[in-house]
Amino acid sequence: SQTIHQWPATLVQPVGSPLSLECTVEGTSNPNLYWYRQAAGRGLQLLFYSVGIGQISSEVPQNLSASRPQDRQFILSSKKLLLSDSGFYLCAWSVLARTDTQYFGPGTRLTVL
Amino acid sequence: AQSVTQLDSHVSVSEGTPVLLRCNYSSSYSPSLFWYVQHPNKGLQLLLKYTSAATLVKGINGFEAEFKKSETSFHLTKPSAHMSDAAEYFCVVTTISGNTPLVFGKGTRLSVIA
Numbered sequence: 447s448q449t450i451h452q453w454p455a456t457l458v459q460p461v462g463s464p465l466s467l468e469c470t471v472e473g474t475s476n477p478n479l480y481w482y483r484q485a486a487g488r489g490l491q492l493l494f495y496s497v498g499i500g501q502i503s504s505e506v507p508q509n510l511s512a513s514r515p516q517d518r519q520f521i522l523s524s525k526k527l528l529l530s531d532s533g534f535y536l537c538a539w540s541v542l543a544r545t546d547t548q549y550f551g552p553g554t555r556l557t558v559l
Numbered sequence: 560a561q562s563v564t565q566l567d568s569h570v571s572v573s574e575g576t577p578v579l580l581r582c583n584y585s586s587s588y589s590p591s592l593f594w595y596v597q598h599p600n601k602g603l604q605l606l607l608k609y610t611s612a613a614t615l616v617k618g619i620n621g622f623e624a625e626f627k628k629s630e631t632s633f634h635l636t637k638p639s640a641h642m643s644d645a646a647e648y649f650c651v652v653t654t655i656s657g658n659t660p661l662v663f664g665k666g667t668r669l670s671v672i673a
Contacts, residue, residue: 550602
């Protein structure tokens with residue numbers, strides 16, 4: 447069966463510090479991968495998606511970036527965090543195109559102080 | 560373009576009573592529709608999915624949803640609420656064909672009172 451992991455589970459970082467969140471998927475090959483942010487009291491905002499190694503599409507311009515160095519690894523990064531980057535970050539995967547059912551990881555709670 | 564509106568931000572029901580979470584969608588093409596559930600500080604779990612087959616879709620944990628094209632609705636129901644159903648529920652729309660991403664509603668928080 448397929449599983450998706452995210453770490454860390456929680457993170458507290460000062461403004462201006464760098465960020466690296468990692469997501470890995472097991473049990474499937476060549477998945478589509480997604481990063482979402484969920485701010486308090488809001489729905490999910492799609493940040494990035496990837497259809498293959500090194501292929502990243504950005505949905506929203508911001509100070510975050512994403513990379514996919516391996517088939518089943520998806521990394522969300524920032525060089526300098528802002529207060530507004532606080533939120534719950536969710537990684538997801540799907541088998542087919544981005545219209546397909548997506549399966550979500552457990553999430554990372556990021557607090558920027 | 561696709562959009563989804565969850566008509567209630569918060570629904571409160573007593574344990575053992577029916578649950579109704581309302582969702583209306585807008586789509587230029589034949590839609591695929593999903594309901595996801597999110598427990599506090601957890602990821603989203605797929606409850607059920609509609610993709611142009613039977614209009615009444617049965618999901619996990621006793622939930623079901625009915626696709627009504629004439630009303631552009633996809634309401635989520637359950638005959639009898641359990642305490643463990645307390646969570647955030649998201650209605651999601653996309654298109655069966657094409658390259659549009661999933662569009663999430665803003666969520667409905669379900670509270671279950673003992």
